[in-house]
Amino acid sequence: MSASSPTPLRRPLWLALSLSGLLLAGCSAVGPDYQRPAVTTPAQWQTEPGWQSGQPRDTEPKGSWWTLYGDSQLNALMDLAQRQNNTLALAQSRLEQARAQTSSALGALLPRVGLQGGTSRYQTSANRPVTSYTSTNSSVQQNDYNLALTVSYEVDLSGRVRRQLEGARASEAQSQSDLENTRLLLGAQLASSYLALRGLDAEIEVLQQTLRAQRKTLDFVNARHELGSASGIDVGQQQGLLSGTEAQLQSLQDTRARFEHALATLTGQPAPTFRLSANSQLPVPPQVALGQPADLLERRPDIASAERAMAAANAQIGIASSGYYPSLTLSSLYGDDSGSLAKLFSGPSLLWSLGLSATQTLFDGGRTTAAVNVAKASYQQASANYRQAVLVAFQEVQDGLSTQAALRQSSRALQQAVASAEKVLSLSQARYQAGASSLLEVVLAQQTLLGYQRQEVQNRSQQLLTSVQLVKALGGGWQAEPGTALATQTRAP
Secondary structure, X not given: OOOOOOOOOOHHHHHHHHHHHXXXXXXXXXXXXXXOOOOOOOOOOOOOOOOOEEEOOOOOOOOOHHHHHOOHHHHHHHHHHHHHOHHHHHHHHHHHHHHHHHHHHHHOOOOEXXXXXXXXXXXXOOOOOOOOOOOOOOOOEEEEEEEEEEEEEEEOOOOHHHHHHHHHHHHHHHHHHHHXXXXXXXXXXXXXXXXXXXXXXXXXXHHHHHHHHHHHHHHHHHHHXXXXXXXXXXXXXXXXXXXXXXXXXXXXXXXXXXXXXXXXXXXXXXXHHOOOOOOOOOOOOOOOOEOOHHHHHHHOHHHHHHHHHHHHHHHHHHHHHHHHOOEEEEEEEEEEEEOOHHHOOOHHHEEEEEEEEEEOOOOOOOHHHHHHHHHHHHHHHHHHHHHHHHHHHHHHHHHHHHHHHHHHHHHHHHHHHHHHHHHHHHHHHHHHHOOOOOHHHHHHHHHHHHHHHHHHHHHHHHHHHHHHHHHHHOOOOOEXXXXXXXXXXXXXX
């Protein structure tokens, strides 16, 4: 017997599978086919001269952007957070759930094949209604053994199942983008908290140096007061200045502790047992490579997530529209049934069935139309959310570029202000020691220098934080194009 001509025993099953394939091939999915919407993108960013250009290179890892800062402790904290952060673990489990839902939707495209069997012994009633007036009923005891292969298949006449698979795949891709976005946000939050803590360490170091200088000045004033060369007012002024600086130091140390606690939570550790040693050395703010604004749509995971949400919402329109079409189910059974176990697999015990059932809703009070309208409205919401995500992304990048430019300009001015304040303090101290001026002049010079020093440190810290936000806004690390030089970047001494 050739393969193209099935045996009589296999013909019912073969016919069922062939009929389901023909019906599926002749069906087209209802509802609109998804097309990614076009958005208006600027040609280039507004930047200062010296920025390096970059390109997406999506095939390359973009998650290790924090290595740009050259801080081994930051790298270690990032690795720990990637392994132990619970928010990241939650996003990973949601992705696994979405993958399982896609597998379930994919299985709906295939027939459901099962094996059923059973055995029973029963007795018929002699007083049951007669089926023939030519014979009388009698009570009979007998066995029943059956074994059969079943096949059922929902014919995807309207494309509902295929739209469900399309939506599941889009949701899976959205979950993948959400995971990448969670990883990016986690890295940005951890890097920001760590660099802010380092900025506080540097600011605390400035205050501690200032306190040492103020204590020396207080000792000098006390010595002059004991000799009668200085009044109690001078002592009180210097003591008040010292106490105020100590209060500022306590406030900074409390703020540092809060950032330390945040780092503990981000790395999956209890805050009471987490400690991070002080380090007042701030890294140089890195120069981030920039791609074209249109490339941002390929990099930002939140934009990718919003776009995949649109695709999933579009598929829901087709699923809802399938309610206008009939539901067809093809079922078949092939097996054996016998009253004797020994004769179960004999020829006369063979039984089979092949059937097609159809269900068509004639009136549902407008529920199908309402469901379609709901799906269309959900798609419009997803579309608006996608377009807004793109606009916000452009805004965040341009904000970061503008802020970086302003911070660099103010950094140069602050460095000059600190240098000038140091000279003024030195001259005022010399004048006070020579008796040419009052202590108030020294106190004011000390306060002015401390203010400029703190502003200069805060500026450097803010440059680091802004660079992190810019990396996040760009969707992760970018690779510089070959032959492109870094913009010059100076660090305050």
